[in-house]
Amino acid sequence: MRTGGVEANFGCKTKDFELLLPSANTNELFMAQEDIFKKLVSHCKEYGYVFPSSEIYDGLSAVYDYGQYGVELKNNIKKYWWDSMVLLHENVVGIDSAIFMHPTIWKASGHVDAFNDPLIDNKDSKKRYRADVLIEEHLAKFEEKINKEVEKAREKFGAAFDEKKFRETNQRVIANQTKLDEINARYTKAMNATDLNELRQIIIDNEIVCPVSGTRNWTDVRQFNLMFATEMGSTSEGASKVYLRPETAQGIFVNFLNVQKTGRMKIPFGIAQIGKAFRNEIVARQFIFRMREFEQMEMQYFIQPGTEMEWFRYWKDIRMKWFRALGFGDENYRFHDHTKLAHYANAATDIEYKFPFGFKEVEGIHSRTDFDLKQHQEYSGKKMQYFDPEKGESYIPYVIETSIGVDRMFLHVISAAYLEEELKKEDGSTDTRVVLRLPSFLAPVKLAVMPLVKKDGLPEIAEKIVDDLKFDFNCQYDDKDSIGRRYRRQDAIGTPYCITIDHQTIEDNTITIRYRDSMKQERVSTEMLRNTIKDLVSVKEALKKI
Numbered sequence: 358m359r360t361g362g363v364e365a366n367f368g369c370k371t372k373d374f375e376l377l378l379p380s381a382n383t384n385e386l387f388m389a390q391e392d393i394f395k396k397l398v399s400h401c402k403e404y405g406y407v408f409p410s411s412e413i414y415d416g417l418s419a420v421y422d423y424g425q426y427g428v429e430l431k432n433n434i435k436k437y438w439w440d441s442m443v444l445l446h447e448n449v450v451g452i453d454s455a456i457f458m459h460p461t462i463w464k465a466s467g468h469v470d471a472f473n474d475p476l477i478d479n480k481d482s483k484k485r486y487r488a489d490v491l492i493e494e495h496l497a498k499f500e501e502k503i504n505k506e507v508e509k510a511r512e513k514f515g516a517a518f519d520e521k522k523f524r525e526t527n528q529r530v531i532a533n534q535t536k537l538d539e540i541n542a543r544y545t546k547a548m549n550a551t552d553l554n555e556l557r558q559i560i561i562d563n564e565i566v567c568p569v570s571g572t573r574n575w576t577d578v579r580q581f582n583l584m585f586a587t588e589m590g591s592t593s594e595g596a597s598k599v600y601l602r603p604e605t606a607q608g609i610f611v612n613f614l615n616v617q618k619t620g621r622m623k624i625p626f627g628i629a630q631i632g633k634a635f636r637n638e639i640v641a642r643q644f645i646f647r648m649r650e651f652e653q654m655e656m657q658y659f660i661q662p663g664t665e666m667e668w669f670r671y672w673k674d675i676r677m678k679w680f681r682a683l684g685f686g687d688e689n690y691r692f693h694d695h696t697k698l699a700h701y702a703n704a705a706t707d708i709e710y711k712f713p714f715g716f717k718e719v720e721g722i723h724s725r726t727d728f729d730l731k732q733h734q735e736y737s738g739k740k741m742q743y744f745d746p747e748k749g750e751s752y753i754p755y756v757i758e759t760s761i762g763v764d765r766m767f768l769h770v771i772s773a774a775y776l777e778e779e780l781k782k783e784d785g786s787t788d789t790r791v792v793l794r795l796p797s798f799l800a801p802v803k804l805a806v807m808p809l810v811k812k813d814g815l816p817e818i819a820e821k822i823v824d825d826l827k828f829d830f831n832c833q834y835d836d837k838d839s840i841g842r843r844y845r846r847q848d849a850i851g852t853p854y855c856i857t858i859d860h861q862t863i864e865d866n867t868i869t870i871r872y873r874d875s876m877k878q879e880r881v882s883t884e885m886l887r888n889t890i891k892d893l894v895s896v897k898e899a900l901k902k903i
């Protein structure tokens with residue numbers, strides 16, 4: 358993309374381009390969402406965010422590597438989560454437990470017997486699916502139809518629209534809702550009873566077809582355990598089977614008393630952890646949305662039995678605020694309350710984000726009762742009780758869990774930030790730019806420092822500024838190509854601020870700062886730079902909103 362000619366008028370306070378369509382809806386107007394997603398995937402590769410794993414050997418399915426910018430974004434996401442948990446809550450502390458754990462832990466947690474997905478194959482396409490996902494996607498279609506009717510009516514009736522009444526009286530909505538409720542009730546019952554034949558029958562009865570072959574030629578539904586197993590110790594010693602952990606939560610449960618006692622923690626208190634988890638997913642697709650090796654950020658909050666609904670609501674609220682503080686639009690998030698509860702939960706909800714491929718789970722919040730600690734007490738023979746000084750009695754605490762995938766959060770952030778903007782140039786012609794509108798505190802590079810030319814002492818001034826500021830935040834020195842191309846490169850990486858050093862800098866110690874989102878430029882004194890940028894890229898403002 359050639360833009361240098363126009364952007365070269367930096368240094369003055371004029372804007373270089375006018376955004377024709379500055380809203381976040383620009384994408385919807387220009388491209389189908391699927392296209393955006395494909396472009397996003399190639400953008401991630403082209404700009405050093407995400408690479409397919411083992412690429413020179415043709416890759417490894419559902420495993421990815423993070424590049425030079427990807428790792429920075431990932432670290433910033435983790436810091437945002439960690440600070441919101443550990444820094445903001447005096448009673449939440451962190452741990453880092455090992456990936457390998459005693460194999461009995463997975464027996465106690467229920468993973469050996471029940472961490473299964475129901476899989477089904479289409480005999481014509483030979484494609485494998487999760488039976489529950491096929492049914493849920495079918496249910497989502499009814500929901501979409503209902504929502505479309507509601508939106509149409511909202512537009513028609515304007516301010517006078519009564520959504521509740523409309524849903525109760527509109528015949529098409531009623532018919533779709535009845536069908537949805539019928540299938541959902543059958544599905545929930547089948548899942549709760551692990552009735553695999555019934556799951557297949559629901560697929561047949563509802564004429565759900567394979568998206569690839571378009572046929573209904575389905576095999577039986579079978580259970581598939583998602584844990585990866587390996588061996589620990591040499592064969593001569595008698596190796597034992599161990600698992601790669603499928604979630605980080607169990608590392609918290611088995612350390613519950615260690616932390617409680619050594620930290621002298623009083624209930625309620627939480628333990629947070631970030632770490633790798635592994636699942637042998639049947640259907641791994643949509644890029645880093647569903648991976649076989651991924652990272653989780655989990656927090657278990659230990660509470661008095663009987664107070665779980667209050668704390669469940671508390672954490673739902675806090676976690677939603679955490680997402681909204683990113684500024685990607687409140688309407689792009691929603692709760693999805695579970696009707697089918699996992700064996701350990703008495704309440705559960707997902708926080709879903711509107712990805713280019715629809716609303717999907719990013720985080721799960723579960724009221725896990727005392728299931729896990731009770732199980733570990735039984736299987737280990739060690740007491741997992743807490744002595745409550747206020748009540749004067751011991752009990753096994755209840756637990757509220759918040760669990761979010763780092764990689765899925767990464768995909769959320771980068772897909773929300775990716776934008777193709779159409780711009781009007783000063784000569785009246787149009788151009789497009791690809792920009793990652795990342796919140797400044799998440800951006801991999803905070804500031805690009807650019808000498809206008811590679812002579813007259815300008816590079817030396819730029820290098821000195823980088824040397825000076827690099828202790829405060831991530832700076833990048835950039836002197837290749839025209840200034841316009843450099844701006845475009847930084848836009849594509851998501852760098853929120855660029856500064857240019859020109860001949861005037863030598864005279865009056867001022868530089869031009871250019872803002873990524875508005876593309877506005879202004880001259881500021883070099884002295885102001887550190888404090889101005891430091892404030893702008895700080896995570897503090899986002900944390901204050903939680």
Ligand code: ATP
Nearest residue numbers: 636646647648651718719720721760761762764765
């Ligand atoms: P899903 O229904 O999408 O399989 P889940 O309900 O099994 O997810 P949890 O066990 O609740 O997920 O895990 C908590 C979070 O971990 C999820 O909300 C998601 O962000 C992340 N996660 C789970 N599985 C994967 C995966 N295979 N790849 C990437 N992230 C994952």
